Amino acid sequence: MPLHKVVYLQPNTKLYLWKISEDYNTLFREVRLKDSSLARLEGMKSESHQKGFLAVRMILQHLEYTDFDLLYDEFGKPHLKPQGCSIKDLELSISHSHDFSAIVISEQKVGLDLEQLKDKTLKIAxxxxxxxxxxxxxxxxKIKxxxxIWGIKxxxxxxxxEIGISFSDHISETAFTFDDKITTATLKFNNKEENFKIRFDQEEDYIFVCAFEAVK
Known part of the structure; x- marks a missing residue:
């Protein structure tokens, strides 16, 4: 299906959601993959993960990028190859959960998490x-x-x-209600304290959370 939704999170930051209704073969036929991506795809044991991987590439193609424009650094973090005469490098983050894949693209550093609402999250809280x-x-x-909070962390x-960050020990969120849709959070790690702006919302039975470095 076409792109499900675009969410404008803040100036120069957009979240793109793709609802996966296609079967694996349909998605596979629609995307061009570089050899390294094809090898990753073939190594995935879950068809759900394969479809999520391909749906991310469908979003990129919708935005007139391709898999060849998606690069990963030595830490496994994704980056977009600069296009044409672009002055600013764009930051992105990727997430997938069951029936949705998502990408957030921004002019500032960003982290994205997408999670399906389920009882298990409350059990492990x-x-x-x-x-x-x-x-x-x-x-x-409570589940929401x-x-x-899981998504914030x-x-x-x-x-x-960074290796060694503990969700329970190092990341804390400011008090919020679900209706706020925004909050802040703090990371205390390696003798340094960093603050983040948080945006979150619900789409069907999924929660998306985006974290941005707070402007000093």
């Missing part, structure tokens, strides 16, 4: 967050908030891309 932040909420709202982890 004590491992990655202060569960007192879920007090006085319905079970449904725990999913947002995952998106910051992806933005920083």
């Amino acid at each position: 004590p491992r990655f967050m202060d569960i007192s932040h879920l007090e006085n909420l319905s079970t449904e709202d 908030k725990a999913t947002v 995952e998106s910051i982890f992806k933005l920083k891309n």
